[in-house]
Structures are given as C-alpha cells and as structure tokens.
Amino acid sequence: MQYEAKMRGMRISIEFVGLTCALTLGLSGCRHKPVVSPLPAVTQPVELATQPPPAKPPLIDEPAAEKLPPPPVATSGGKPRRERRRTPKTTASTAGTPTVQIATAEPPPEQTAIGALSSGGDGNPRAQQEAADLIASIEKRLNALPSQKIEEEKSQINKIKNFQRQAQEALTSGDTEGAKTLATKAKLLLDDLEK
Numbered sequence: 001m002q003y004e005a006k007m008r009g010m011r012i013s014i015e016f017v018g019l020t021c022a023l024t025l026g027l028s029g030c031r032h033k034p035v036v037s038p039l040p041a042v043t044q045p046v047e048l049a050t051q052p053p054p055a056k057p058p059l060i061d062e063p064a065a066e067k068l069p070p071p072p073v074a075t076s077g078g079k080p081r082r083e084r085r086r087t088p089k090t091t092a093s094t095a096g097t098p099t100v101q102i103a104t105a106e107p108p109p110e111q112t113a114i115g116a117l118s119s120g121g122d123g124n125p126r127a128q129q130e131a132a133d134l135i136a137s138i139e140k141r142l143n144a145l146p147s148q149k150i151e152e153e154k155s156q157i158n159k160i161k162n163f164q165r166q167a168q169e170a171l172t173s174g175d176t177e178g179a180k181t182l183a184t185k186a187k188l189l190l191d192d193l194e195k
Helices: 002-028 125-143 147-152 153-171 178-195
Strands: none
Touching: 125 153, 125 178, 147 153, 153 178
16 A cells, blocks of 8 residues: 555656756747738838938048168078188289289168178278267266165175276277177166166
C-alpha cells in the first residue's frame, strides 16, 4: 500500500510538471515570428515632398602647391659606415708633375642624411663665442651659490662641474657643437638646482 501511494504521488507530480510546462509554452507563444499588425490602407493620395538641392559652399581659393623636397629614406638599417679618405698615389712616372688633389663635393643640404654630424671645426667663431659665454655664465652662477646649498647638493654640483669641464675640453679641442650641448646640460642642471 505504501508503494502504491508513493507511485501515485510521483505520477501526480509528473503530471503537474508536464501541465506547467505545456501552459508556459502555450502562453508565451512563438518567439521566432513576431506578429506585426498590418498598416491601415491609404484612402487619399498623399503628395510626396521633394528635398531642395543642397546649397553650395562658397569656393575658397586654394593656395598654390609648394614644391617640397622628397622625404628622406633610410637606405640601411645598421650602423653607418665611415668612409676613408683616399689619397692619390704618386708613382715614379708622375714624380715630376705636380700632384692634384681631388676634392669631394658635398651633397646638397636636402640630400644629407638626417642626424649627420657636423665637422666640428672652427668654422663658426660666433658659435665658439656663444659656447664660451655659456661656460663662463655657468662658472659665475656656481661661484654665486651659498655654501649651505653647495653642501646640501654636493652630488648635483659635481655633475654640473663635470659637464662644465667636459664642455671646456670640447671647446678647446674644436668641437663647438659638443661644447654647447654639454654646457646646456650643465645649465639645465644648475637651473633645476636653483629652484
């Protein structure tokens, strides 16, 4: 008897779950095809509106195209090679004739490689004077610092003096651009120190 009661309770639960599933699916309807209500019929003809043509903006005078040099192109991905100077060889047959040195022509400025190093010679006395003035101004500013500040920022001042010394050496060796670069580094460190 107990077995029959369990079976009957189980059958009722299965029927109840089945009925619940069937009602849920029936009430939700089909989800794949939504029902769209039809549009009302047109009883009177409607005049179609046309859009006006868009207004043309005023013409702007275009500037004449400037002729620009071609963009630089990297030819090799490695380290640039340094070309050696070739000196003309003299032979016994040409010993009596004067020797002719062949000067290599430099390419025009637009064909030089980006980042090419300058010759660094004493070709520009104005640049040398600027570098010397910059080094001298750094020296004056260092001497004007209070002794307490010098003690507190000893490592920074040593860096500044090192750049200043290297700038002076570069200037005496004829590397004006290097001297200006090193003196500028020293100046920037000194500016930061005085803040």
